[in-house]
Amino acid sequence: MLGERNKHNLGSLREPFKLKEGSASFETRTTLREFEDNPDKIVREEPMINDSIDESIIYYSNLRKLFEEMCNKYGINMPDIDMVIGEKGNGQKYVFMVVDKIEGENLVNLQSLPEKEKEKFETFYLGLLRSTFDAYKSRKPFFSDSVDRNIMYGHKSKEKDGQEDFFLIDVGGDGFIREKGEYIVYDHEFFAHVFCTELDLHDFEIKFGENVVLGKIRSKLDEIYRYLVINKRPELKDFFFKSQSGNMQIFLNKLTKSFNF
Incomplete structure (x- = not known):
């Protein structure tokens, strides 16, 4: 299972998490950050879809369902996933994907x-x-x-x-x-x-x-x-x-x- 989630998180615009300074690492198009107060989780900063909250909710909700099927039907181990849309200090919106640290x-x-x-x-x-x-x-x-x-x-x-x-x-x-x-x-x-x-x-x-x-x-x-x-x-x-x-x-x-x- 991918874990229990607040199903409303993905659509709730709020301030970003308190993240460690200098903790960023990078994938192809994603920044990975660590929490200040939770060493067991990391945050993926994923891009908005066409700068639209509605389109982003649809896209990332469907994405989570695809990963859930891989995990539940095919037994593929992966981090628990939770998501929330929020803003960084410059006001730019991101999808913050909170996942288990492996x-x-x-x-x-x-x-x-x-x-x-x-x-x-x-x-x-x-x-x-x-x-x-x-x-x-x-x-x-x-x-x-x-x-x-x-x-x-x-x-x-x-x-x-x-x-x-x-x-x-x-x-x-x-x-x-x-x-x-x-x-x-x-x-x-x-x-x-x-x-x-x-x-x-x-x-x-x-x-x-x-x-x-x-x-x-x-x-x-x-x-x-x-x-x-x-x-x-x-x-x-x-x-x-x-x-x-x-x-x-x-x-x-x-x-x-x-x-x-």
Whole structure:
């Protein structure tokens, strides 16, 4: 579960929280800040949608529902999420997303994966793949930002004795691909995401050691490939025709050899 929330918070304009000076860190388009009086939470400063409170309420409420489904239906660990619209000192409005602080090791820096942790990683990553694939088949928004820097192995700071597990930590507003998104070819974005997942999996197996073969994840990828070859052949051909990446030739060869593309 993503935790209990005041459902009215997102629409309640008020002064921002008391945040630590000099505590800012940055993602692609988001500033992360720490509280003065709550070390277990961090605040993401997310942009307003078209500078409109109404549009922002709709957008971020829907965003929270998407993350709730990933958590509740697919078992993907992530921070609890709460949101409020407020103003900074200069009067500019932001959506302040309050999330749990996750303590642990970023997947980028994780250099080993003991056998007892392999199942946790497979379960977590398989949940990401299942969530993405199911959403794509239903033409719904799918999460495409499951890169290693957005995954941590650890626990929620507020749960000092919590069991270590894998968490999706980037719950910001721009990680989903939508079918009618501006300048986005929905199918092509999904193909690219799946192929990048295959490359990531290969890197994980190399980094974690030759004995770590993430078979359940590979089986799910093969299921996705079979679905695409059967149901999305014209779209795949168009994707490979337009692709400028040398890596895509690897996947074209794989689909041709293993899945009769």
